Every structure is written in structure tokens, then in C-alpha cells.
Amino acid sequence: MPPATTFDEPPEFDVGDRVVSTERVGPLLQGVPRGSRGVVIARTADRLIAVRFDSGRVEHVHPARLRFDEQGLGAD
Secondary structure (H helix, E strand, O other), rough: OOOOOOOOOOOOOOOOOOEEEEEOOOOOOOOOOOOOOEEEEOOOOOOEEEEOOOOOOOOEEEEEHEEOOOHHHOOO
């Protein structure tokens, strides 16, 4: 099997990174909508990202469903 490249992998997020969901996350009636902003609070052993969204919800999200929040850069 050929080695994986960074182009084949979703972005790597670290604790404290500001992120935005690229699609709806969580249960249909209680999830967070696409475009919701949050902060990475942990990385799980099964390669999911735990995110505390600005709404207060915490969800485990596949990294491919997130992107970096460029608007959050320098906002602190």
C-alpha cells in the first residue's frame, strides 16, 4: 500500500483551535447547524475531534466535517 499523503488526510486540529462545521453535526433535532463555530477541546483515540460549539454543545466530529475558523484568528 502506498504511503498516505497530507492531501489524502483531513486537516489536523489541535486543542484550542477555533473551527467551523462544514455540515450539520449531531442529532437531527438537537445538533448544531452547518457554519457553527467552536473550539477543539480534545482529540479522541478513534481520530474524532471533540468540539465545544459556541452554543454550548459538545460533539465528537470527524475532522473532514470541520475547517479552521479564519474569522476567529486574532479575535482574542
